[in-house]
Amino acid sequence: MTPRYFYTKSEMLASVRLDPSTILKSYRLVSKEARLLQAYQKLFQSSQTFGGLKMQKATGRNYSICSKTVYLRKRLDNSTPSIMSQNYSKLNESNNSALYQLSEVVTQLLSMQGRTVGGLKNKVVVSSITQEKAAHQFCQLYSVLDKDQRSQFLIQLSVGHEVDTENVKKVALKLAGIEGSGPVVSKIHEEMKISITPPQNLVFSKIGQILGGVKFLVDLRKDIIETLKAIDPTCEDFSALKLMNSNLQSLLSYWFSMGFMAIEQVTWNSPCALLQKISDYEAVHPVKNWTDLKTRVGAYRRCFVYTHPSMPGEPIVMLHVALTETVSSSITSLVRDHRSVKGFDKDQVWAGYGNTTENPELCKSAIFYSVTSTQTGLQGIELGTHLIKQAVVRLKAEFPHLNTFSTLSPIPGFRAWLAVELTKAARGESSPLSEEELTQFKTVLQTETDTVYQELLAVIKTSSWVGNKDLEPVMKQVLMRLCARYLYVEKRRNNALNSVANFHLRNGSCLWRINWLADPSPRGMTNSCGLMVNYRYYLDRLEKNSNKYLNKFSIDADPQVLDLLPTKSKL
Numbered sequence: 001m002t003p004r005y006f007y008t009k010s011e012m013l014a015s016v017r018l019d020p021s022t023i024l025k026s027y028r029l030v031s032k033e034a035r036l037l038q039a040y041q042k043l044f045q046s047s048q049t050f051g052g053l054k055m056q057k058a059t060g061r062n063y064s065i066c067s068k069t070v071y072l073r074k075r076l077d078n079s080t081p082s083i084m085s086q087n088y089s090k091l092n093e094s095n096n097s098a099l100y101q102l103s104e105v106v107t108q109l110l111s112m113q114g115r116t117v118g119g120l121k122n123k124v125v126v127s128s129i130t131q132e133k134a135a136h137q138f139c140q141l142y143s144v145l146d147k148d149q150r151s152q153f154l155i156q157l158s159v160g161h162e163v164d165t166e167n168v169k170k171v172a173l174k175l176a177g178i179e180g181s182g183p184v185v186s187k188i189h190e191e192m193k194i195s196i197t198p199p200q201n202l203v204f205s206k207i208g209q210i211l212g213g214v215k216f217l218v219d220l221r222k223d224i225i226e227t228l229k230a231i232d233p234t235c236e237d238f239s240a241l242k243l244m245n246s247n248l249q250s251l252l253s254y255w256f257s258m259g260f261m262a263i264e265q266v267t268w269n270s271p272c273a274l275l276q277k278i279s280d281y282e283a284v285h286p287v288k289n290w291t292d293l294k295t296r297v298g299a300y301r302r303c304f305v306y307t308h309p310s311m312p313g314e315p316i317v318m319l320h321v322a323l324t325e326t327v328s329s330s331i332t333s334l335v336r337d338h339r340s341v342k343g344f345d346k347d348q349v350w351a352g353y354g355n356t357t358e359n360p361e362l363c364k365s366a367i368f369y370s371v372t373s374t375q376t377g378l379q380g381i382e383l384g385t386h387l388i389k390q391a392v393v394r395l396k397a398e399f400p401h402l403n404t405f406s407t408l409s410p411i412p413g414f415r416a417w418l419a420v421e422l423t424k425a426a427r428g429e430s431s432p433l434s435e436e437e438l439t440q441f442k443t444v445l446q447t448e449t450d451t452v453y454q455e456l457l458a459v460i461k462t463s464s465w466v467g468n469k470d471l472e473p474v475m476k477q478v479l480m481r482l483c484a485r486y487l488y489v490e491k492r493r494n495n496a497l498n499s500v501a502n503f504h505l506r507n508g509s510c511l512w513r514i515n516w517l518a519d520p521s522p523r524g525m526t527n528s529c530g531l532m533v534n535y536r537y538y539l540d541r542l543e544k545n546s547n548k549y550l551n552k553f554s555i556d557a558d559p560q561v562l563d564l565l566p567t568k569s570k571l
Contacts, residue, residue: 099153102141106157108134109203135207139216151227154220155237158244161199171195198247205251214255214310218377221248225376253381256308261316261383263390266303268294277315277374278303284370284410285320285335295336296320299358302366304391306383317383319391320370323363323399327406327534329515331524334369334408340520341463341530365404366395385507392537405537406512409500410519411528414486417497418529419457421482426453432482440474463525466517475529476516483514483531484564494553501533505549508542509535511557514564 112126112134145153171192178185207213224245231238266278275297279287287293297303300323305315322334332338368391371384395402424430433441438452445455465471488511490497496505505511511533518524518532538545541556548554 098141098144099149102138102145102153103156105134105138105141106161106203109138109206110161110199112206131206132210135210135213138203138207139210139213142216142220150223151230154224154227154244155231155241157200157203158240159237161203162240162243163196163198168192168195198244200244201247201251204248208251208255212310214252214308215314217248217252218311218375221245221252221377221379222375224248225379249380252378255310256316256378256381256383258386260308260310261306261386262308263387263394264305264307265394266305266315267297270297271313273313274305274315277313278305278318281315281318281372281374282320282370283372285331285338288337292336299356300324300363302391302395304387304394306387315374316378317387318370318372318374319368319384319387321391321395322367322369322408323358324365324367325362327365327404327513327536328367328369328408329513329534330518331369331408331532332518332520334367338519338521339523341466341522341525344466344517344520360399360401363399363402365406366392366402368405368407369409384503388507388537392539403539405539407504407509407533407535407537408515408518409504409533409535410524411483411487411498411531411533412500413498414483414528414531415460415526417486417490418460418479418482422453422457422460426457433478437474437478444470444474460529463522463529466520466525466530479529479531480514480516481564483528483533484561487511487514487533488555488557488561488565491553496555501535504535505555506546507537508544508546508549509537509556510541510545511555511561512536513558513560 109131112131142150142153171188175185175188175192178188204217208217224241228238228241228245231241266274268275275293278297279290279293287296295301302321302323304319304321306317307314308316322328324334328334332340368388371388373379373384392405395405421430421432425432433452438449441447441452441456442449445452445459447455459465459471459475465475487496487498487501496502501511513534515532515534517530519528520530524530524532536558545556548556
């Protein structure tokens with residue numbers, strides 16, 4: 001049934017018993033805005049989707065055109081004219097006006113470039129001050145949008161301002177018809193370069209030139225990434241938005257190149273605001289309190305961050321380092337008062353030195369135990385790799401005798417992968433356990449062969465095996481072997497399946513050692529059954545290992561890992 005958009009004056013007068021002149025004024029206001037809504041519905045009636053987001057009917061979300069109409073009618077029937085005008089004015093301002101103004105600003109920015117880009121004509125040459133004002137207006141208008149409105153706008157921007165394919169074809173034909181070189185050919189080359197430049201890049205470039213613009217674009221890309229996760233990957237809008245995301249990532253990769261990044265060591269004497277951000281952003285091993293934070297930037301500890309001139313006081317990437325005598329095998333020895341699940345051996349505790357003065361002779365190994373990228377909008381831009389390399393240079397300068405560099409890394413995704421494998425085995429689709437291991441589990445779990453995998457899966461999910469003297473030794477043998485398989489054998493597009501492993505192996509590290517119950521916290525048990533891994537950074541092997549991994553997909557693994565695998569897996 002087609003919703004009604006208009007009411008007669010008599011209907012208006014009959015609905016509320018107030019002064020006729022006031023009613024007439026409200027009627028005109030509502031009729032005017034309802035016409036605008038009707039125009040929007042006609043514009044999108046050919047499709048049930050607007051920007052890839054499902055348009056609900058009257059019971060749908062705020063961005064549904066029909067829901068706005070029903071909302072209007074309800075307010076018209078149940079409210080006084082003053083309330084009706086006030087509420088509807090707010091609705092119009094938040095849902096229509098901001099988006100409309102934002103689209104107008106985009107058009108202005110594209111028309112202010114003084115040249116043809118992406119096939120757009122009629123450029124207007126204006127002062128750079130005017131362009132900056134338009135860029136500031138864009139940021140202000142976008143900032144007041146809610147999540148759904150931002151998604152709508154981003155999709156509209158990606159779809160409505162794509163590269164003009166027809167214009168590219170025309171320039172390509174001109175280029176194909178000319179041979180040799182010279183000023184004419186160079187001019188056509190420049191024209192081709194301009195024609196394939198996405199119009200959105202001009203908007204992003206201008207925003208990046210204003211104060212705070214780069215940070216705004218980083219946050220905007222975060223919104224793009226979240227929108228990509230929310231819409232249907234098979235729709236056309238997804239492809240356009242994905243391309244715009246890639247274009248913005250390329251721009252940001254130039255602005256966040258190493259020439260613009262500055263490495264900084266954070267200490268207890270650093271600004272309080274920076275220390276607070278270090279605490280808030282830490283994602284690998286969350287900081288509990290200020291005492292915990294003080295130990296992480298205190299004696300025998302180093303915290304390095306990357307900062308950018310356009311984002312002062314904002315850590316872009318954080319790296320926590322522990323200076324130890326040997327390669328650490330447990331996070332409980334590095335992080336003070338680290339949580340642990342029931343049954344864990346409490347003797348394995350923090351091995352820090354408190355407020356004592358550092359003895360350089362004891363600093364024989366540098367353990368990178370946490371690398372955190374703080375900005376979702378910089379996803380896909382390699383910054384952690386460069387921070388580790390510069391941290392090594394800093395540490396070598398401070399401790400010339402320091403030659404051992406290693407990580408103590410989490411293994412996110414291992415338990416999830418293991419659960420899938422055990423579920424498949426329960427259905428008879430795989431055999432992750434040997435006959436000997438199956439027999440052992442039958443005994444300790446007191447179950448039958450056909451239910452071993454279900455019982456084992458339940459035990460793993462509850463972590464009830466920790467501290468069990470009969471079950472834990474059997475679990476150790478199986479989990480260590482399967483973890484070695486997960487890190488060394490399992491691949492995705494020829495790269496290591498585990499994202500953390502892929503990161504360090506790309507850097508040229510060696511898969512050195514898997515550590516039993518190295519992270520006994522509830523989070524560690526959920527992610528990897530408490531296991532952690534050391535990736536050793538042998539400075540003289542980094543380039544060779546990196547090239548072998550990137551080109552031949554070959555992983556440099558230590559015998560400590562290879563010995564956990566069956567013979568066939570080592571080949």
